[in-house]
Amino acid sequence: MTVKGVDVASYQPTDYSTKGLDFVFIKITEGRTYTNPKWVDQRQTARDADLVTGFYHFVRPGSMTAQADYFMSRINLVKGDMLALDWEDTGVSNAEKDSFIKYVQKKRPHTRVLLYCSRDFWLNRDTTSFAGDGLWIAYHNGKPGEPGIKHPWRFHQYKTTPMDTNTGRFDDKAALREWARSKTP
Structure with missing residues (x-):
């Protein structure tokens, strides 16, 4: 009753194992100057394996x-790609986190936009529940x-070794794919 995935960044290989996976989230950017140099190849690995694909910004x-x-x-x-905001920096406020997500939703109205944060951030820093x-927790x-x-959640990152491993709250990959593709403005 759940789907399985990983999330990758520049410190993971471009040819990560996709065996048994339904989805992947790939780090693309951080701040206003960093772009993951491996993200295009990491995306190709996901596309070749027919994974539902998401991309995140730190x-x-x-x-x-x-x-x-x-x-x-x-x-x-x-169509069907997802975007996520990775909120881990304590210098970014709730209002800023919310404004980033709302801005991306406005600019990409047909794309699912999620929030990634730790359980600690969600329980002890978040004040808006937006x-x-x-929510990717x-x-x-x-x-x-x-x-x-x-709080209702969509994805849960539950371990970090050997890779960041996640589960998604969907019956199967088809249900996840349909959810990702069904966003309407």
């Missing part, structure tokens, strides 16, 4: 619209689907 303090524009300028989305189209307890929160 947000830093500063202009949210400039960072969102930088992120979105790096990728040509296809996660765009879904990091809680490394080794128990897929048990993220330790009451």
